[in-house]
Amino acid sequence: MLTVDLHVHSNRSDGSFSPTQLVDYACEKGLAAFALTDHDTIDGLEEAIRYAQELREEQNQAACAPAEASQDRGLQAAKRRAPEVIPGIEFSTEYMGQDVHVVGLYIDYRNQDFTGQLKAFVDSRTARNRKMCALLQKNGIPVSYEELTAEYPDAVITRAHYAKFLFSRGYVKTMSEAFDRYIGDDCPCYIPREKVTPVQAVELILAAGGIPILAHPVLYHMSDAQLDALTASLKEAGLVGLEAIYSTYNDADERRMRALAAKYGLAVSGGSDFHGTNKPGLDLAVGYGKLFVPYSVLEGLRKAAQEAASAP
Known part of the structure:
Protein backbone atom coordinates (compact mmCIF):
# COMPACT_ATOMS: atom_id res chain seq x y z
CA MET A 1 0.00 0.00 0.00
CA LEU A 2 1.27 3.47 -0.89
CA THR A 3 2.30 5.60 2.08
CA VAL A 4 2.92 9.31 2.64
CA ASP A 5 4.42 11.56 5.31
CA LEU A 6 2.81 14.99 5.50
CA HIS A 7 4.97 16.61 8.19
CA VAL A 8 8.74 16.69 7.55
CA HIS A 9 11.55 19.15 8.34
CA SER A 10 14.88 19.87 6.66
CA ASN A 11 17.99 21.76 7.73
CA ARG A 12 16.40 24.92 6.35
CA SER A 13 14.70 25.10 9.74
CA ASP A 14 15.52 22.70 12.59
CA GLY A 15 16.00 19.36 10.82
CA SER A 16 19.37 17.77 10.06
CA PHE A 17 18.78 16.50 6.49
CA SER A 18 19.15 18.77 3.48
CA PRO A 19 16.15 18.94 1.12
CA THR A 20 18.03 16.76 -1.39
CA GLN A 21 18.88 14.21 1.30
CA LEU A 22 15.22 14.08 2.31
CA VAL A 23 14.19 13.19 -1.25
CA ASP A 24 16.78 10.42 -1.35
CA TYR A 25 15.67 9.13 2.04
CA ALA A 26 12.01 9.23 1.02
CA CYS A 27 12.97 7.12 -2.01
CA GLU A 28 14.71 4.67 0.29
CA LYS A 29 11.63 4.52 2.50
CA GLY A 30 9.37 3.95 -0.48
CA LEU A 31 7.17 6.99 0.17
CA ALA A 32 4.75 7.98 -2.57
CA ALA A 33 4.78 11.58 -1.30
CA PHE A 34 6.08 13.71 1.52
CA ALA A 35 5.45 17.31 2.54
CA LEU A 36 8.39 19.54 3.35
CA THR A 37 6.97 21.71 6.13
CA ASP A 38 9.83 23.72 7.58
CA HIS A 39 9.12 26.20 10.35
CA ASP A 40 8.10 29.59 8.95
CA THR A 41 10.24 29.20 5.82
CA ILE A 42 9.99 27.91 2.25
CA ASP A 43 13.73 28.07 1.53
CA GLY A 44 14.13 24.32 0.97
CA LEU A 45 11.17 23.77 -1.34
CA GLU A 46 12.78 24.69 -4.65
CA GLU A 47 15.73 22.37 -4.07
CA ALA A 48 13.61 19.39 -3.03
CA ILE A 49 11.04 19.77 -5.82
CA ARG A 50 13.68 20.29 -8.50
CA TYR A 51 15.73 17.29 -7.37
CA ALA A 52 12.68 15.01 -7.27
CA GLN A 53 11.80 16.14 -10.80
CA GLU A 54 15.32 15.33 -11.98
CA LEU A 55 15.01 11.83 -10.53
CA ARG A 56 11.68 11.32 -12.32
CA GLU A 57 13.23 12.42 -15.61
CA GLU A 58 16.06 9.93 -15.11
CA GLN A 59 13.52 7.20 -14.43
CA ASN A 60 11.54 8.07 -17.56
CA GLN A 61 14.69 8.03 -19.67
CA ALA A 62 15.67 4.65 -18.26
CA ALA A 63 12.21 3.27 -18.99
CA CYS A 64 12.29 4.48 -22.60
CA ALA A 65 15.85 3.31 -23.44
CA PRO A 66 16.46 -0.02 -25.27
CA ALA A 67 16.27 -2.95 -22.87
CA GLU A 68 19.87 -4.11 -23.38
CA ALA A 69 21.21 -0.60 -22.72
CA SER A 70 18.94 0.35 -19.86
CA GLN A 71 18.95 -2.69 -17.61
CA ASP A 72 21.30 -1.25 -15.01
CA ARG A 73 19.78 2.24 -15.19
CA GLY A 74 16.30 0.77 -14.92
CA LEU A 75 17.22 -1.14 -11.80
CA GLN A 76 18.70 1.98 -10.26
CA ALA A 77 15.62 4.03 -11.14
CA ALA A 78 13.34 1.43 -9.57
CA LYS A 79 15.30 1.70 -6.35
CA ARG A 80 15.06 5.49 -6.42
CA ARG A 81 11.47 6.03 -7.45
CA ALA A 82 10.99 9.72 -6.82
CA PRO A 83 8.21 10.73 -4.43
CA GLU A 84 5.92 13.68 -4.93
CA VAL A 85 7.31 16.59 -2.93
CA ILE A 86 4.41 18.60 -1.53
CA PRO A 87 5.31 22.26 -0.98
CA GLY A 88 4.45 23.08 2.59
CA ILE A 89 5.22 25.15 5.66
CA GLU A 90 4.60 24.98 9.40
CA PHE A 91 3.63 28.26 11.02
CA SER A 92 4.48 28.80 14.68
CA THR A 93 1.57 30.73 16.15
CA GLU A 94 0.37 31.79 19.58
CA TYR A 95 -3.01 31.01 21.12
CA MET A 96 -3.91 31.82 24.72
CA GLY A 97 -0.26 32.18 25.66
CA GLN A 98 1.02 28.93 24.16
CA ASP A 99 2.49 27.68 20.90
CA VAL A 100 0.09 26.25 18.33
CA HIS A 101 1.36 25.07 14.96
CA VAL A 102 -0.52 25.22 11.68
CA VAL A 103 0.76 23.26 8.67
CA GLY A 104 0.06 24.38 5.11
CA LEU A 105 0.19 21.90 2.21
CA TYR A 106 0.31 22.66 -1.52
CA ILE A 107 1.11 26.31 -0.94
CA ASP A 108 2.02 28.51 -3.89
CA TYR A 109 5.46 29.29 -2.54
CA ARG A 110 6.12 31.79 -5.33
CA ASN A 111 3.10 33.91 -4.43
CA GLN A 112 4.49 37.42 -3.88
CA ASP A 113 2.10 38.40 -1.11
CA PHE A 114 2.91 35.18 0.72
CA THR A 115 6.67 35.54 0.33
CA GLY A 116 6.39 39.17 1.45
CA GLN A 117 4.74 38.04 4.68
CA LEU A 118 7.49 35.47 5.24
CA LYS A 119 10.16 38.11 4.72
CA ALA A 120 8.56 40.18 7.47
CA PHE A 121 8.74 37.11 9.75
CA VAL A 122 12.42 36.63 8.87
CA ASP A 123 13.22 40.27 9.61
CA SER A 124 11.49 39.93 12.97
CA ARG A 125 13.46 36.76 13.74
CA THR A 126 16.74 38.47 12.85
CA ALA A 127 16.06 41.33 15.26
CA ARG A 128 15.13 38.86 17.98
CA ASN A 129 18.26 36.76 17.43
CA ARG A 130 20.53 39.79 17.63
CA LYS A 131 18.94 40.72 20.95
CA MET A 132 19.35 37.18 22.30
CA CYS A 133 23.02 37.14 21.30
CA ALA A 134 23.52 40.44 23.13
CA LEU A 135 21.92 38.98 26.26
CA LEU A 136 24.13 35.88 26.05
CA GLN A 137 27.17 38.13 25.87
CA LYS A 138 26.02 39.98 28.99
CA ASN A 139 25.75 36.61 30.72
CA GLY A 140 29.31 35.58 29.90
CA ILE A 141 28.70 33.67 26.64
CA PRO A 142 30.68 35.41 23.86
CA VAL A 143 28.47 34.46 20.91
CA SER A 144 27.66 36.88 18.11
CA TYR A 145 24.82 36.72 15.62
CA GLU A 146 27.40 36.54 12.81
CA GLU A 147 29.02 33.45 14.36
CA LEU A 148 25.65 31.79 14.77
CA THR A 149 24.57 32.34 11.17
CA ALA A 150 28.00 31.28 9.88
CA GLU A 151 27.61 27.99 11.76
CA TYR A 152 24.11 27.41 10.34
CA PRO A 153 24.15 29.38 7.06
CA ASP A 154 20.99 28.02 5.44
CA ALA A 155 18.78 27.60 8.49
CA VAL A 156 16.05 29.64 10.11
CA ILE A 157 17.72 30.11 13.50
CA THR A 158 15.74 28.63 16.38
CA ARG A 159 16.57 28.02 20.03
CA ALA A 160 17.69 24.51 19.06
CA HIS A 161 20.50 26.09 17.06
CA TYR A 162 21.55 28.17 20.06
CA ALA A 163 21.64 25.04 22.22
CA LYS A 164 23.72 23.12 19.67
CA PHE A 165 26.10 26.06 19.30
CA LEU A 166 26.64 26.49 23.05
CA PHE A 167 27.12 22.74 23.49
CA SER A 168 29.59 22.45 20.60
CA ARG A 169 31.64 25.35 22.01
CA GLY A 170 31.72 23.88 25.50
CA TYR A 171 29.70 26.62 27.18
CA VAL A 172 27.23 24.02 28.48
CA LYS A 173 27.60 20.31 29.19
CA THR A 174 24.33 19.35 27.52
CA MET A 175 21.86 20.97 25.17
CA SER A 176 19.25 20.75 27.92
CA GLU A 177 21.49 22.88 30.13
CA ALA A 178 21.43 25.62 27.48
CA PHE A 179 17.66 25.78 27.78
CA ASP A 180 17.60 25.42 31.56
CA ARG A 181 20.16 28.17 32.23
CA TYR A 182 19.99 30.58 29.31
CA ILE A 183 17.40 30.30 26.54
CA GLY A 184 14.39 28.48 27.97
CA ASP A 185 11.14 30.32 28.66
CA ASP A 186 11.65 32.90 31.44
CA CYS A 187 15.45 32.41 31.34
CA PRO A 188 17.73 35.49 31.26
CA CYS A 189 18.62 35.30 27.55
CA TYR A 190 15.19 34.43 26.15
CA ILE A 191 13.20 36.87 24.05
CA PRO A 192 9.79 35.74 22.74
CA ARG A 193 9.14 35.76 19.02
CA LEU A 230 -9.75 26.38 18.99
CA THR A 231 -10.86 23.90 16.33
CA ALA A 232 -14.22 25.61 15.92
CA SER A 233 -12.61 29.03 15.41
CA LEU A 234 -10.12 27.65 12.88
CA LYS A 235 -12.84 25.78 10.99
CA GLU A 236 -14.74 29.04 10.67
CA ALA A 237 -11.57 30.66 9.28
CA GLY A 238 -11.19 27.92 6.67
CA LEU A 239 -9.27 25.07 8.32
CA VAL A 240 -9.38 21.98 6.10
CA GLY A 241 -7.59 19.27 8.06
CA LEU A 242 -6.44 18.10 11.48
CA GLU A 243 -3.37 15.99 12.24
CA ALA A 244 -5.01 12.87 13.67
CA ILE A 245 -2.12 10.51 12.86
CA TYR A 246 1.17 11.44 14.52
CA SER A 247 4.36 9.83 15.80
CA THR A 248 3.69 10.25 19.53
CA TYR A 249 -0.03 9.45 19.56
CA ASN A 250 -1.35 6.31 21.19
CA ASP A 251 -4.51 4.60 19.96
CA ALA A 252 -6.73 6.65 22.27
CA ASP A 253 -5.15 9.91 21.07
CA GLU A 254 -5.78 9.01 17.45
CA ARG A 255 -9.39 8.03 18.11
CA ARG A 256 -10.00 11.31 19.94
CA MET A 257 -8.45 13.38 17.12
CA ARG A 258 -10.40 11.51 14.46
CA ALA A 259 -13.60 12.17 16.39
CA LEU A 260 -12.75 15.87 16.68
CA ALA A 261 -12.03 16.05 12.94
CA ALA A 262 -15.32 14.35 12.17
CA LYS A 263 -17.24 16.70 14.47
CA TYR A 264 -16.08 19.72 12.47
CA GLY A 265 -16.07 18.12 9.02
CA LEU A 266 -12.28 18.21 8.76
CA ALA A 267 -10.12 15.85 6.75
CA VAL A 268 -7.57 13.75 8.61
CA SER A 269 -3.86 14.42 8.09
CA GLY A 270 -0.81 12.63 9.40
CA GLY A 271 2.94 12.81 9.57
CA SER A 272 6.06 11.88 11.48
CA ASP A 273 7.40 15.38 12.26
CA PHE A 274 10.77 14.02 11.13
CA HIS A 275 13.78 16.17 12.10
CA GLY A 276 16.60 13.74 11.32
CA THR A 277 19.19 13.38 14.06
CA ASN A 278 17.68 16.32 15.92
CA LYS A 279 14.89 14.00 17.11
CA PRO A 280 16.69 10.73 17.86
CA GLY A 281 14.66 7.57 17.31
CA LEU A 282 11.97 9.31 15.24
CA ASP A 283 12.19 8.12 11.64
CA LEU A 284 10.72 9.31 8.36
CA ALA A 285 7.47 7.54 7.39
CA VAL A 286 7.28 5.37 10.53
CA GLY A 287 7.83 7.78 13.43
CA TYR A 288 8.82 5.70 16.44
CA GLY A 289 8.04 2.52 14.55
CA LYS A 290 4.25 2.33 14.42
CA LEU A 291 3.26 5.33 12.30
CA PHE A 292 1.43 4.57 9.07
CA VAL A 293 -0.14 7.24 6.87
CA PRO A 294 -1.82 5.71 3.80
CA TYR A 295 -2.02 7.54 0.50
CA SER A 296 -5.79 7.74 0.97
CA VAL A 297 -5.17 10.40 3.65
CA LEU A 298 -3.59 12.68 1.05
CA GLU A 299 -6.46 11.97 -1.35
CA GLY A 300 -8.94 12.89 1.38
CA LEU A 301 -7.18 16.19 2.03
CA ARG A 302 -7.20 17.07 -1.66
CA LYS A 303 -10.89 16.24 -1.95
CA ALA A 304 -11.74 18.28 1.15
CA ALA A 305 -9.77 21.25 -0.17
CA GLN A 306 -11.59 21.09 -3.51
CA GLU A 307 -14.96 20.95 -1.80
CA ALA A 308 -14.07 23.87 0.45
CA ALA A 309 -12.92 25.92 -2.53
CA SER A 310 -16.14 25.26 -4.45
CA ALA A 311 -18.48 25.90 -1.52
CA PRO A 312 -20.62 29.06 -1.79
Missing part, protein backbone atom coordinates in the same frame (compact mmCIF):
# COMPACT_ATOMS: atom_id res chain seq x y z
CA GLU A 194 6.55 37.86 17.30
CA LYS A 195 3.92 35.38 16.22
CA VAL A 196 0.80 35.32 14.15
CA THR A 197 -2.39 33.84 15.53
CA PRO A 198 -3.64 30.43 14.37
CA VAL A 199 -6.48 32.13 12.47
CA GLN A 200 -4.01 34.42 10.69
CA ALA A 201 -1.90 31.38 9.72
CA VAL A 202 -4.96 29.66 8.25
CA GLU A 203 -5.79 32.79 6.28
CA LEU A 204 -2.21 33.13 4.98
CA ILE A 205 -2.18 29.52 3.81
CA LEU A 206 -5.55 29.86 2.08
CA ALA A 207 -4.41 33.07 0.37
CA ALA A 208 -1.44 31.11 -1.02
CA GLY A 209 -3.77 28.42 -2.38
CA GLY A 210 -2.79 25.92 0.31
CA ILE A 211 -4.50 23.43 2.59
CA PRO A 212 -4.38 24.54 6.26
CA ILE A 213 -4.06 21.80 8.89
CA LEU A 214 -3.97 22.00 12.68
CA ALA A 215 -0.75 20.22 13.63
CA HIS A 216 -0.44 17.66 16.48
CA PRO A 217 -3.30 19.00 18.68
CA VAL A 218 -2.62 16.45 21.44
CA LEU A 219 0.75 18.08 22.13
CA TYR A 220 -0.89 21.29 23.34
CA HIS A 221 -2.31 19.56 26.45
CA MET A 222 -5.49 21.59 26.26
CA SER A 223 -8.71 20.60 27.92
CA ASP A 224 -11.33 19.11 25.62
CA ALA A 225 -13.29 22.36 25.82
CA GLN A 226 -10.27 24.51 24.92
CA LEU A 227 -9.27 22.32 21.98
CA ASP A 228 -12.86 22.22 20.78
CA ALA A 229 -13.05 26.03 20.88
Whole structure:
Protein backbone atom coordinates (compact mmCIF):
# COMPACT_ATOMS: atom_id res chain seq x y z
CA MET A 1 0.00 0.00 0.00
CA LEU A 2 1.27 3.47 -0.89
CA THR A 3 2.30 5.60 2.08
CA VAL A 4 2.92 9.31 2.64
CA ASP A 5 4.42 11.56 5.31
CA LEU A 6 2.81 14.99 5.50
CA HIS A 7 4.97 16.61 8.19
CA VAL A 8 8.74 16.69 7.55
CA HIS A 9 11.55 19.15 8.34
CA SER A 10 14.88 19.87 6.66
CA ASN A 11 17.99 21.76 7.73
CA ARG A 12 16.40 24.92 6.35
CA SER A 13 14.70 25.10 9.74
CA ASP A 14 15.52 22.70 12.59
CA GLY A 15 16.00 19.36 10.82
CA SER A 16 19.37 17.77 10.06
CA PHE A 17 18.78 16.50 6.49
CA SER A 18 19.15 18.77 3.48
CA PRO A 19 16.15 18.94 1.12
CA THR A 20 18.03 16.76 -1.39
CA GLN A 21 18.88 14.21 1.30
CA LEU A 22 15.22 14.08 2.31
CA VAL A 23 14.19 13.19 -1.25
CA ASP A 24 16.78 10.42 -1.35
CA TYR A 25 15.67 9.13 2.04
CA ALA A 26 12.01 9.23 1.02
CA CYS A 27 12.97 7.12 -2.01
CA GLU A 28 14.71 4.67 0.29
CA LYS A 29 11.63 4.52 2.50
CA GLY A 30 9.37 3.95 -0.48
CA LEU A 31 7.17 6.99 0.17
CA ALA A 32 4.75 7.98 -2.57
CA ALA A 33 4.78 11.58 -1.30
CA PHE A 34 6.08 13.71 1.52
CA ALA A 35 5.45 17.31 2.54
CA LEU A 36 8.39 19.54 3.35
CA THR A 37 6.97 21.71 6.13
CA ASP A 38 9.83 23.72 7.58
CA HIS A 39 9.12 26.20 10.35
CA ASP A 40 8.10 29.59 8.95
CA THR A 41 10.24 29.20 5.82
CA ILE A 42 9.99 27.91 2.25
CA ASP A 43 13.73 28.07 1.53
CA GLY A 44 14.13 24.32 0.97
CA LEU A 45 11.17 23.77 -1.34
CA GLU A 46 12.78 24.69 -4.65
CA GLU A 47 15.73 22.37 -4.07
CA ALA A 48 13.61 19.39 -3.03
CA ILE A 49 11.04 19.77 -5.82
CA ARG A 50 13.68 20.29 -8.50
CA TYR A 51 15.73 17.29 -7.37
CA ALA A 52 12.68 15.01 -7.27
CA GLN A 53 11.80 16.14 -10.80
CA GLU A 54 15.32 15.33 -11.98
CA LEU A 55 15.01 11.83 -10.53
CA ARG A 56 11.68 11.32 -12.32
CA GLU A 57 13.23 12.42 -15.61
CA GLU A 58 16.06 9.93 -15.11
CA GLN A 59 13.52 7.20 -14.43
CA ASN A 60 11.54 8.07 -17.56
CA GLN A 61 14.69 8.03 -19.67
CA ALA A 62 15.67 4.65 -18.26
CA ALA A 63 12.21 3.27 -18.99
CA CYS A 64 12.29 4.48 -22.60
CA ALA A 65 15.85 3.31 -23.44
CA PRO A 66 16.46 -0.02 -25.27
CA ALA A 67 16.27 -2.95 -22.87
CA GLU A 68 19.87 -4.11 -23.38
CA ALA A 69 21.21 -0.60 -22.72
CA SER A 70 18.94 0.35 -19.86
CA GLN A 71 18.95 -2.69 -17.61
CA ASP A 72 21.30 -1.25 -15.01
CA ARG A 73 19.78 2.24 -15.19
CA GLY A 74 16.30 0.77 -14.92
CA LEU A 75 17.22 -1.14 -11.80
CA GLN A 76 18.70 1.98 -10.26
CA ALA A 77 15.62 4.03 -11.14
CA ALA A 78 13.34 1.43 -9.57
CA LYS A 79 15.30 1.70 -6.35
CA ARG A 80 15.06 5.49 -6.42
CA ARG A 81 11.47 6.03 -7.45
CA ALA A 82 10.99 9.72 -6.82
CA PRO A 83 8.21 10.73 -4.43
CA GLU A 84 5.92 13.68 -4.93
CA VAL A 85 7.31 16.59 -2.93
CA ILE A 86 4.41 18.60 -1.53
CA PRO A 87 5.31 22.26 -0.98
CA GLY A 88 4.45 23.08 2.59
CA ILE A 89 5.22 25.15 5.66
CA GLU A 90 4.60 24.98 9.40
CA PHE A 91 3.63 28.26 11.02
CA SER A 92 4.48 28.80 14.68
CA THR A 93 1.57 30.73 16.15
CA GLU A 94 0.37 31.79 19.58
CA TYR A 95 -3.01 31.01 21.12
CA MET A 96 -3.91 31.82 24.72
CA GLY A 97 -0.26 32.18 25.66
CA GLN A 98 1.02 28.93 24.16
CA ASP A 99 2.49 27.68 20.90
CA VAL A 100 0.09 26.25 18.33
CA HIS A 101 1.36 25.07 14.96
CA VAL A 102 -0.52 25.22 11.68
CA VAL A 103 0.76 23.26 8.67
CA GLY A 104 0.06 24.38 5.11
CA LEU A 105 0.19 21.90 2.21
CA TYR A 106 0.31 22.66 -1.52
CA ILE A 107 1.11 26.31 -0.94
CA ASP A 108 2.02 28.51 -3.89
CA TYR A 109 5.46 29.29 -2.54
CA ARG A 110 6.12 31.79 -5.33
CA ASN A 111 3.10 33.91 -4.43
CA GLN A 112 4.49 37.42 -3.88
CA ASP A 113 2.10 38.40 -1.11
CA PHE A 114 2.91 35.18 0.72
CA THR A 115 6.67 35.54 0.33
CA GLY A 116 6.39 39.17 1.45
CA GLN A 117 4.74 38.04 4.68
CA LEU A 118 7.49 35.47 5.24
CA LYS A 119 10.16 38.11 4.72
CA ALA A 120 8.56 40.18 7.47
CA PHE A 121 8.74 37.11 9.75
CA VAL A 122 12.42 36.63 8.87
CA ASP A 123 13.22 40.27 9.61
CA SER A 124 11.49 39.93 12.97
CA ARG A 125 13.46 36.76 13.74
CA THR A 126 16.74 38.47 12.85
CA ALA A 127 16.06 41.33 15.26
CA ARG A 128 15.13 38.86 17.98
CA ASN A 129 18.26 36.76 17.43
CA ARG A 130 20.53 39.79 17.63
CA LYS A 131 18.94 40.72 20.95
CA MET A 132 19.35 37.18 22.30
CA CYS A 133 23.02 37.14 21.30
CA ALA A 134 23.52 40.44 23.13
CA LEU A 135 21.92 38.98 26.26
CA LEU A 136 24.13 35.88 26.05
CA GLN A 137 27.17 38.13 25.87
CA LYS A 138 26.02 39.98 28.99
CA ASN A 139 25.75 36.61 30.72
CA GLY A 140 29.31 35.58 29.90
CA ILE A 141 28.70 33.67 26.64
CA PRO A 142 30.68 35.41 23.86
CA VAL A 143 28.47 34.46 20.91
CA SER A 144 27.66 36.88 18.11
CA TYR A 145 24.82 36.72 15.62
CA GLU A 146 27.40 36.54 12.81
CA GLU A 147 29.02 33.45 14.36
CA LEU A 148 25.65 31.79 14.77
CA THR A 149 24.57 32.34 11.17
CA ALA A 150 28.00 31.28 9.88
CA GLU A 151 27.61 27.99 11.76
CA TYR A 152 24.11 27.41 10.34
CA PRO A 153 24.15 29.38 7.06
CA ASP A 154 20.99 28.02 5.44
CA ALA A 155 18.78 27.60 8.49
CA VAL A 156 16.05 29.64 10.11
CA ILE A 157 17.72 30.11 13.50
CA THR A 158 15.74 28.63 16.38
CA ARG A 159 16.57 28.02 20.03
CA ALA A 160 17.69 24.51 19.06
CA HIS A 161 20.50 26.09 17.06
CA TYR A 162 21.55 28.17 20.06
CA ALA A 163 21.64 25.04 22.22
CA LYS A 164 23.72 23.12 19.67
CA PHE A 165 26.10 26.06 19.30
CA LEU A 166 26.64 26.49 23.05
CA PHE A 167 27.12 22.74 23.49
CA SER A 168 29.59 22.45 20.60
CA ARG A 169 31.64 25.35 22.01
CA GLY A 170 31.72 23.88 25.50
CA TYR A 171 29.70 26.62 27.18
CA VAL A 172 27.23 24.02 28.48
CA LYS A 173 27.60 20.31 29.19
CA THR A 174 24.33 19.35 27.52
CA MET A 175 21.86 20.97 25.17
CA SER A 176 19.25 20.75 27.92
CA GLU A 177 21.49 22.88 30.13
CA ALA A 178 21.43 25.62 27.48
CA PHE A 179 17.66 25.78 27.78
CA ASP A 180 17.60 25.42 31.56
CA ARG A 181 20.16 28.17 32.23
CA TYR A 182 19.99 30.58 29.31
CA ILE A 183 17.40 30.30 26.54
CA GLY A 184 14.39 28.48 27.97
CA ASP A 185 11.14 30.32 28.66
CA ASP A 186 11.65 32.90 31.44
CA CYS A 187 15.45 32.41 31.34
CA PRO A 188 17.73 35.49 31.26
CA CYS A 189 18.62 35.30 27.55
CA TYR A 190 15.19 34.43 26.15
CA ILE A 191 13.20 36.87 24.05
CA PRO A 192 9.79 35.74 22.74
CA ARG A 193 9.14 35.76 19.02
CA GLU A 194 6.55 37.86 17.30
CA LYS A 195 3.92 35.38 16.22
CA VAL A 196 0.80 35.32 14.15
CA THR A 197 -2.39 33.84 15.53
CA PRO A 198 -3.64 30.43 14.37
CA VAL A 199 -6.48 32.13 12.47
CA GLN A 200 -4.01 34.42 10.69
CA ALA A 201 -1.90 31.38 9.72
CA VAL A 202 -4.96 29.66 8.25
CA GLU A 203 -5.79 32.79 6.28
CA LEU A 204 -2.21 33.13 4.98
CA ILE A 205 -2.18 29.52 3.81
CA LEU A 206 -5.55 29.86 2.08
CA ALA A 207 -4.41 33.07 0.37
CA ALA A 208 -1.44 31.11 -1.02
CA GLY A 209 -3.77 28.42 -2.38
CA GLY A 210 -2.79 25.92 0.31
CA ILE A 211 -4.50 23.43 2.59
CA PRO A 212 -4.38 24.54 6.26
CA ILE A 213 -4.06 21.80 8.89
CA LEU A 214 -3.97 22.00 12.68
CA ALA A 215 -0.75 20.22 13.63
CA HIS A 216 -0.44 17.66 16.48
CA PRO A 217 -3.30 19.00 18.68
CA VAL A 218 -2.62 16.45 21.44
CA LEU A 219 0.75 18.08 22.13
CA TYR A 220 -0.89 21.29 23.34
CA HIS A 221 -2.31 19.56 26.45
CA MET A 222 -5.49 21.59 26.26
CA SER A 223 -8.71 20.60 27.92
CA ASP A 224 -11.33 19.11 25.62
CA ALA A 225 -13.29 22.36 25.82
CA GLN A 226 -10.27 24.51 24.92
CA LEU A 227 -9.27 22.32 21.98
CA ASP A 228 -12.86 22.22 20.78
CA ALA A 229 -13.05 26.03 20.88
CA LEU A 230 -9.75 26.38 18.99
CA THR A 231 -10.86 23.90 16.33
CA ALA A 232 -14.22 25.61 15.92
CA SER A 233 -12.61 29.03 15.41
CA LEU A 234 -10.12 27.65 12.88
CA LYS A 235 -12.84 25.78 10.99
CA GLU A 236 -14.74 29.04 10.67
CA ALA A 237 -11.57 30.66 9.28
CA GLY A 238 -11.19 27.92 6.67
CA LEU A 239 -9.27 25.07 8.32
CA VAL A 240 -9.38 21.98 6.10
CA GLY A 241 -7.59 19.27 8.06
CA LEU A 242 -6.44 18.10 11.48
CA GLU A 243 -3.37 15.99 12.24
CA ALA A 244 -5.01 12.87 13.67
CA ILE A 245 -2.12 10.51 12.86
CA TYR A 246 1.17 11.44 14.52
CA SER A 247 4.36 9.83 15.80
CA THR A 248 3.69 10.25 19.53
CA TYR A 249 -0.03 9.45 19.56
CA ASN A 250 -1.35 6.31 21.19
CA ASP A 251 -4.51 4.60 19.96
CA ALA A 252 -6.73 6.65 22.27
CA ASP A 253 -5.15 9.91 21.07
CA GLU A 254 -5.78 9.01 17.45
CA ARG A 255 -9.39 8.03 18.11
CA ARG A 256 -10.00 11.31 19.94
CA MET A 257 -8.45 13.38 17.12
CA ARG A 258 -10.40 11.51 14.46
CA ALA A 259 -13.60 12.17 16.39
CA LEU A 260 -12.75 15.87 16.68
CA ALA A 261 -12.03 16.05 12.94
CA ALA A 262 -15.32 14.35 12.17
CA LYS A 263 -17.24 16.70 14.47
CA TYR A 264 -16.08 19.72 12.47
CA GLY A 265 -16.07 18.12 9.02
CA LEU A 266 -12.28 18.21 8.76
CA ALA A 267 -10.12 15.85 6.75
CA VAL A 268 -7.57 13.75 8.61
CA SER A 269 -3.86 14.42 8.09
CA GLY A 270 -0.81 12.63 9.40
CA GLY A 271 2.94 12.81 9.57
CA SER A 272 6.06 11.88 11.48
CA ASP A 273 7.40 15.38 12.26
CA PHE A 274 10.77 14.02 11.13
CA HIS A 275 13.78 16.17 12.10
CA GLY A 276 16.60 13.74 11.32
CA THR A 277 19.19 13.38 14.06
CA ASN A 278 17.68 16.32 15.92
CA LYS A 279 14.89 14.00 17.11
CA PRO A 280 16.69 10.73 17.86
CA GLY A 281 14.66 7.57 17.31
CA LEU A 282 11.97 9.31 15.24
CA ASP A 283 12.19 8.12 11.64
CA LEU A 284 10.72 9.31 8.36
CA ALA A 285 7.47 7.54 7.39
CA VAL A 286 7.28 5.37 10.53
CA GLY A 287 7.83 7.78 13.43
CA TYR A 288 8.82 5.70 16.44
CA GLY A 289 8.04 2.52 14.55
CA LYS A 290 4.25 2.33 14.42
CA LEU A 291 3.26 5.33 12.30
CA PHE A 292 1.43 4.57 9.07
CA VAL A 293 -0.14 7.24 6.87
CA PRO A 294 -1.82 5.71 3.80
CA TYR A 295 -2.02 7.54 0.50
CA SER A 296 -5.79 7.74 0.97
CA VAL A 297 -5.17 10.40 3.65
CA LEU A 298 -3.59 12.68 1.05
CA GLU A 299 -6.46 11.97 -1.35
CA GLY A 300 -8.94 12.89 1.38
CA LEU A 301 -7.18 16.19 2.03
CA ARG A 302 -7.20 17.07 -1.66
CA LYS A 303 -10.89 16.24 -1.95
CA ALA A 304 -11.74 18.28 1.15
CA ALA A 305 -9.77 21.25 -0.17
CA GLN A 306 -11.59 21.09 -3.51
CA GLU A 307 -14.96 20.95 -1.80
CA ALA A 308 -14.07 23.87 0.45
CA ALA A 309 -12.92 25.92 -2.53
CA SER A 310 -16.14 25.26 -4.45
CA ALA A 311 -18.48 25.90 -1.52
CA PRO A 312 -20.62 29.06 -1.79
